[in-house]
Amino acid sequence: MKPKILIITGYGVNCEAESAHAWELAGAEAVQVHINDLIDQPEQMRDFQGMMFIGGFSYGDHMTSGHVFALRVKHHLRTELQKFIDDEKIIMGVCNGFQTMTKIGLLPGFDNEYFEPKVALMQNDCGHFQNFWVNLKFETGSPCIFTKGLSQMPMPIRHGEGKIFTTEASVIEKIEQLGCAAVRYADEAGDPAMDFPANPNGSLNAIAGLCDPTGRIFGMMPHPEAYLFPENHPNWDKQKLDGTLPSQGLGLKLFENGVKFLMQK
Template sequence: MPKALILTGFGINCEEEFAAAYRLAGAQATIVHLNQVLHGQVSIHDFDILNFPGGFSFGDDLGSGVVLANKLRYRQTSADGRTLLDDIRQFVADGKFVLGICNGFQVLVKLGLLPNLGGDVTPEVTLTHNASGRYEDRWVTLRVNPASRTPFLKGIDKLEVPVRHGEGRLVVPDAATRAAIEASGLNCLSYVDANGDGTSEYPFNPNGADLNCAGLTDPTGQVFGLMPHPEAFLAAYNHPDWARRRRVNPAASEEGEGLRIFRNIVEHIAQRRLPHPPAPPFLDAEHPVGRGSQTDSGSATPTSIVDDVFTTTSAKWQVLKEYGRDMRKQPTPAEEVLWEALRGQKLAVKFRRQHSIDSYIVDFVTIPNKLIVEVDGEVDGEVHAEISQAEYDAGRTHTLRELGYEVLRFGNDEVLNDLDKVLTTIEEHLTQTNQTKRLRANS
């Protein structure tokens, strides 16, 4: 079960709604006072999602989220000078997720975790007083940016949720930052009018935000923040117009639209944890793996892999195909980015994704070139540092190489932050493979 850590204390007051949202979505929710984390009694690394709820941290005396953000940036949590911000950066590098709502969104922006275009957690935008000059407490309609890669918003087009804030106006300081945010699709949520168009008009845009922006993600899609409150719309009956809506559509779901965000991230984490099939016994040269004509027993007659895309037996295929289908539907942000760069023969070869080879599903493979490309949470990070997982990966790589494949591994950070280098490495291996083929043909 995915585990969500929800911080409270110092004026935060939406922690119970947060916990209810995660429990309804199928996660384990734990509420702790921030001091328990700062004093080392609770580690964020024991959780999958770190959450900053709404409220009025430190009374907003110096501006919303400012004091709490400074506490996280400068308060040392260990003798070596490490801060909680350092831990959060490692948390994200390990492939985990951070969510901030309202005051929590303000904290993430003041920390520089959003939008974090430069990757160095330097504040690049800010949130300030509403253009209306007043506290806004109303329902708004949001549209999801189709260019956004964050799993929090996967499959969502529009949603209606309430806002409750006095300082929710996003200010982007210059045209270059604005262009960079838009080019990367980091402005993931926009306020829209009655026609569904992005708008700066009050009250559809309740605070006058630049880019009509109600929420941001970082380039990885793992850090997400928004001003409106999805945790305040978990049941259809939370909506002020629920009675009329029920009369118009008695069969409508009793779930509130805000719950979809929490279901999305919980399902995404659970999907990534689908167990790999067990490692197969090592095969020898007399039993190559391929799928040509099948016998009744499910064994495979060897075929040319160049001509035949099936690289497992029918029996194994029956086990693996559902895993492969699910993994194609729920790619990680890094997998999605790399697939866009590989698909359509962009590197002059045809890649397949989530393809079954023997007893494994590989992320990407070009079969004629016998090259497999894998994307991991972190090559040397938490997931692949565990002994059992490391042993499994070693056996997996050994078997794939025994079958004649070369295996390249890249971490999430490499793909998301240095895609050109990743593609260059892949191209170099493809060039080397082609040169080897030519030498063998001429020999």
């Protein structure tokens, strides 16, 4: 049977269609459920093997990006969400979804503490919204199940608050020690980048995405669901002429890895 993935929709999020399509292309069954309906019946979560916090601008990014959405999840869904994690299911978050996950405390998820925020996603160093394509480097030593087998990949970003930051040096040290820095912004040579525009927000250690130590909970600022088809790439026509056009959008690989993990359980 196809694994079932919960796509949480709600006020201000706007990537439900492409996110659901990504999971379906990867071989899963995606079901969209509004946050209000989930709060009314939180036991619905037990019917799913995976969950996705999607991109957009939840609640208008009131106070900070993902803040209100995270509060609603923590105060109404904490018990079921903890059970979801304890049952070794998978969770993915993209952009606003990643911001929400860090504010809930799901990432980096040290020592099985999933509701104590340890990092922030703060305003880009440039001070404003950015919308373009970046190069990503995936860390081969990371336990992340979504990035397994991946090396480098172009992907679009569109955010104003994407800088991973903490005042605690020990938190970054532990992130690196446990391989939780699953994805980094990279330059053309594939090396971690700290300078704009290769690093669009000034994120510490060029981190573009984090996983928890189990590798089953993962979030990133770039949008893999926006690169499901080769033609999504801005230079697809040039790639076609020079023979480098991939057979599918490269972002789909992350969703395929998630489905493969669930199918092997």
